Amino acid sequence: MFFSFKNDSYIAVIGDIRQSKRIENRSEVQKKLKQVLEEINLKYDKEIASNFIITLGDEFQGLLCSGTNTMSIITEIEIKMYPVKIRFGVGAGAITTDVNKEMSIGADGPGYYKARDAIEFLKENERKKQTNAADVRFETEGDNQAITIMINTILALLTVIKDSWSDRQREIIWDMLQHQDSQVDVAKRFKIKQPAVQKNLSKGKYYVYRDAMDTIGKALAEIRGNNV
Template identity: 50%
Template sequence: MFFLFDYSPYIAIIGDVKNSRNIKERKEFQNKLNEILNEINKIYSDSIASNFTITLGDEFQGLLYSGKNVMNIIQYIKKESYPVKIRFGVGIGAITTDIDSNISIGADGPGYYKARDSIEQLKILEKKKESEYGDIQIKIDGDNNFQELSLNSILKLMYCIEKEWTKKQREVVYYVLFEKQNQTETARYFNVTQSNIQQILSKTHFYAYRDAFNSVNKILSEVKRNVKL
């Protein structure tokens, strides 16, 4: 086992929209974000203990009882929100209050504390102009410092790869990642040659990125509760 827990923790995810005041059509984006979260709640319902919910104009949160789809959820939100950027705080720990499965408001505990700490740390790193701070931070309750360091190191390396993608490269990468199509099918979808897709995947370091993506999902899949509430 990768994690050290003597109880079954939850995974809390808090999303915080960057520079939300600079979004020209804020109401339209909030409506779009609400639609994205509704899709997440449908697609990944088997992992969700409390549905993803907008809590403030520029924040949302959700609670998972299984970690197997954490990266899928985060990257889906990033894909659908682009070019708007979002920072994600992930907290692994207990929830000490009642949980409403329909809406992620009111629940509290170390899981959410850790997710909030992650968001605040990302904001501090951004203010310090540390260029490789990333956009996802994980904090874990208990004696899991090594595990936390390892996961965040992988996430930072993934960010270093991802931040160099062009819009077109990003579309191709996300298509291959989520639709799980080969190069030939991807080329047909984008109406380009297979060699063109091969070049894009090579320039974006897609296969290294995908391996890291799958590794984080696999590690986090160890976090699971026996019963869905």
């Protein structure tokens, strides 16, 4: 077992658009974000305790019943919003207020405190201009700090890998992550040869990236809310 949690633990996710004030078509980006979050709410309805919703124009949040699909949701938002970059704070802990399925605004408790701590940590790292600062951070209450450090180290390494991708590598890797099928299938969708797919996956460290994502997913999957 990775984590030790009470059965009232949830996963709170706070997302924040990076350098939002520099975006020229800000209103269009916000409209797109609203649409993407609505799609997430529909697709992952059974795993969501409170729907993802925009809270402060450039920030959004949602509450998950468990950690099972946390990384899938983050990755899907990241892919659909690209090239807009988003930082994600993920917090595991109790929610002390009533949980409203339709709206996560107003929810409170250690889960959200930890997600906020994670977002603020990422912002501070960016202000310090740290090289390859991570764009996802995980925080938790309780006696799980060794595993938390491990997860955040992996998340930082994933950011290093992502930052090394060419545009083509990113397209092919994200296609593989979304469809979860074969290199031959990817080649058909891109109308290229299978060896070209293999070359891009290899140079982009796809299999290392996927295995690291799976490791984080398995760790977070052990976190369960009291209604799961």
